[in-house]
Amino acid sequence: MKKKIVLAGCIMAMAMVFTGCGKKTESTTFIMSDVQEGDHPTAKACDEFAKRVYRETDGRVNIEVYHGDTLGAEADQMEQVRVDGIDFARLSGPLSNYVEDMKAFQSLYLYNSEDDMWKVLDGSVGNDLLNAKGLTDNDMVGLCWFSGGSRNFYNNKKEVKSPSDLDGLTLRVNTDPMIKLVSMNGGTPVNIAYNDIYNAIKKGTIDGAENNWPSYISTEHYKVAKYITVDQHTCIPEMIVASQKALEKMSSQDQETVKNVAKEISKEQRQAFKDFDKKAIKQAEKAGCKVTELTESESAEFKKQGQEVNKEVNGQYQDVIDRITQ
Secondary structure (H helix, E strand, O other): OOOOOOOOOOOOOEEEEEOOOOOEEEEEEEEEEEOOOOOOHHHHHHHHHHHHHHHHOOOOEEEEEEEOOOOOOHHHHHHHHHOOOOOEEEEOHHHHHOOHHHHHHHOOOOOOOHHHHHHHHOOHHHHHHHOOHHHHOOOEEEEEEEOOOOEEEEEOOOOOOOHHHHOOOEEEOOOHHHHHHHHHOOOEEEOOOHHHHHHHHHHOOOOEEEEOHHHHHHOOHHHOOOEEEEEEEEOOOEEEEEEHHHHHOOOHHHHHHHHHHHHHHHHHHHHHHHHHHHHHHHHHHHOOOEEEEOOHHHHHHHHHHHHHHHHHHOHHHHHHHHHHHO
């Protein structure tokens, strides 16, 4: 029998709660994971998802959200969803372990803006991936898309205004296209755990990394890597995934409520992400960070290299890339 992961404290799987009129309602507690913490818009959206599901199911579905690495790294969390150890998870990169076409989103400079990505995700491409065979065959259900923001380079050594400026930098990256882009320009790509980046930069093990604005701020990477280049090389979407077995523990009505709430939260989260970006840029500048906005010609140089990398590294996903960019 598959067992639930052991958590600190005792979680009641089944409990009885009373409504205001005195009628007993059966309440089931489910577990949700999210690697972000604090004021990160993703962390807040997961909390709001749980809160709203509880309210709209009259307490029948109680979701407890665990942030950070409490339940392990993202890849571990996804594996736990697959075996019914975690009921819900907000996931990003590890999705491609089960839905290979998701690797197409790791391609470089696919969009002119994040709004272009949402046109794709709100259409047939996004719907096909939410219902991908790789998820359903592993007892997982894609509920909705979350914004992962636009990702940028940052380091503690120098300003980066062209691909050649990556020369000599040791940067934490974790996708094949990014590994290729950094290495072809004389940099050293390394892949370490997300939660180890801050200390690695502080100790000098690496010079920097790449991520979105909320992560740059919420992890305090901006305090140890003050040069950030807004090149927006990737916009990798994220997804809330549910265990099929967890959903089957709910009534059909509550399952529908969970799915509808997820779609509502998706729209709110993407707007919250945009709002956070604006505040994050101001906070970084106030802290003395050098925020480099690329000129049109500088941006074109990055995009040209990105296209070369995409063909070499992600050529097998060209049909998906064409659907994304058409």
